[in-house]
Amino acid sequence: MAQETKKEQKRAGTSFLRSIRKIVTWNIGTFMFVFLFVYMVFSAVLYKTTDHITSYQVISGPLSRNEIYTGLVLHEERTVAAELGGYISYYAREGSKINANGTVYGLSSTQSADTDITLSKEDLNRIRNQMSSFSGSFSSSNFNATYGFKYELEGNILQYAGTDSNDGSTTTIGGQTLCKASSDGIILYSKDGYEGKTIETLTSADFNKTSYHETDLKTSGQVYPGNDIYTIITDEQWDLIIPLTDKQAVKLADRTSIRVKFLKDGMTQSGDFQLITIEDQKYGRLTFDKGLIRYASDRFLEIELVTNSQTGLKIPLSSIVAKDFYLIPSEYLAEDQDSGQFGFLKYSTDDGKEINTFVPVTIYGQLQKAEELAPGQQPTYYYYIGKEIFDTGDILSKPDSGEHYTIGETRRLDGVYCINKGYAVFRCISILEQNEEFAIVDEDTAYGLVRYDHIVQDSSKVNEEDILY
Numbered sequence: 001m002a003q004e005t006k007k008e009q010k011r012a013g014t015s016f017l018r019s020i021r022k023i024v025t026w027n028i029g030t031f032m033f034v035f036l037f038v039y040m041v042f043s044a045v046l047y048k049t050t051d052h053i054t055s056y057q058v059i060s061g062p063l064s065r066n067e068i069y070t071g072l073v074l075h076e077e078r079t080v081a082a083e084l085g086g087y088i089s090y091y092a093r094e095g096s097k098i099n100a101n102g103t104v105y106g107l108s109s110t111q112s113a114d115t116d117i118t119l120s121k122e123d124l125n126r127i128r129n130q131m132s133s134f135s136g137s138f139s140s141s142n143f144n145a146t147y148g149f150k151y152e153l154e155g156n157i158l159q160y161a162g163t164d165s166n167d168g169s170t171t172t173i174g175g176q177t178l179c180k181a182s183s184d185g186i187i188l189y190s191k192d193g194y195e196g197k198t199i200e201t202l203t204s205a206d207f208n209k210t211s212y213h214e215t216d217l218k219t220s221g222q223v224y225p226g227n228d229i230y231t232i233i234t235d236e237q238w239d240l241i242i243p244l245t246d247k248q249a250v251k252l253a254d255r256t257s258i259r260v261k262f263l264k265d266g267m268t269q270s271g272d273f274q275l276i277t278i279e280d281q282k283y284g285r286l287t288f289d290k291g292l293i294r295y296a297s298d299r300f301l302e303i304e305l306v307t308n309s310q311t312g313l314k315i316p317l318s319s320i321v322a323k324d325f326y327l328i329p330s331e332y333l334a335e336d337q338d339s340g341q342f343g344f345l346k347y348s349t350d351d352g353k354e355i356n357t358f359v360p361v362t363i364y365g366q367l368q369k370a371e372e373l374a375p376g377q378q379p380t381y382y383y384y385i386g387k388e389i390f391d392t393g394d395i396l397s398k399p400d401s402g403e404h405y406t407i408g409e410t411r412r413l414d415g416v417y418c419i420n421k422g423y424a425v426f427r428c429i430s431i432l433e434q435n436e437e438f439a440i441v442d443e444d445t446a447y448g449l450v451r452y453d454h455i456v457q458d459s460s461k462v463n464e465e466d467i468l469y
Helices: 002-049 121-137 145-160 246-252
Strands: 055-057 059-062 068-081 086-090 103-108 170-173 176-180 185-188 228-243 257-262 268-278 281-288 300-305 311-316 321-329 342-350 353-360 363-368 381-386 395-397 404-406 410-418 425-428 431-434 438-441 454-456
Touching: 103 228, 228 268, 228 300, 246 268, 246 281, 321 363, 363 410, 363 425
Parallel strands: none
Antiparallel strands: 055 454, 059 311, 068 228, 068 300, 086 103, 103 176, 170 176, 185 228, 228 281, 257 268, 257 300, 268 281, 311 438, 321 381, 321 410, 342 353, 342 395, 363 381, 395 404, 410 425, 410 454, 431 438
């Protein structure tokens, strides 16, 4: 009995200890949970009530993007109709220049004309040179140009050959009549109804791309007299007309020349500019005297007017802060031989003894002195030095000289807070241009910013030397 009682007491004690352990474990878990909960609440409140510092990475570029326009192309052109009928073969390449009396196409009474042609050694060399030139500039991404070159080569071969009869605009070789261009120009095998249009005859409806229609004049069948065969552009000068809003017209009113970037191929060139009015609507007229062959087949072109040419480092206006600095002549700068630091020698006296104490400084910028320089003479500067380093009236000694400078002149300097190293450091800027949101600053400013620096986006939330992270 006694043994059973002891066993029961032991079991009871063990059960009690287990209960204690459970209670203690639960209490510790609850404590940790409450602690973490309170910490999270505190962190959330702190996050909500603390000013957040946003950084901005300095980039390079213009103040704003240049505006994009869709322009209407006008040039001196006319459509040429067939004088004779027959089955047509094309010999001038689409979009290529042709000389007066150059072969454009041929007509024959049958669908395939066989002509025996004999060429001179000189003509054969010319053909080889043309083939070599085309081969050197060939690109597989523009394989269709091969067919155009084939037609052009066939035309040249026929032109190099002798003639059976010649009436000026046509030449007959065997059973094929070759039709020639009456003037120099660029050949197109299409028409769109704008042939013969001028600035004076344009209407606002002509700028509607949705109603634009182009007709392909090429055919593999038979043509008849009076059928339109090709269009020829006869003048290298051409116009590009762009619709303008009133605001855009005011902005461009004083311009007589504008550089244009063609978005089709990224090429740029300058054109003469003038404002014109079509049906009470403002338009810009850009006139070019070169580059037509690149865009001869285009009636509408997307362009960018390169009017924002001022480039530099682009920063938000909210980043800019102004600060007052002492101006100290650069010739007073000294170097501590032990530490290698730069600073100035602060002059004082003690019991009549002159003392020069080296004071290390940070230079925040420089201002060139207004002085005439002799040939070969190097300019001298004033350095911008923080006002917390010296007091007005402090005297500086010029190294290796008995001259002194009394600190007093100050000047305000624009700058930003750079945070590359985790704390706010003032960097000077020189503003070139600005709008409502951003400024373009000179990227060659001494002691200034460089591309990809990180700066504080809102300078009102930061003081110099604040540790941010």
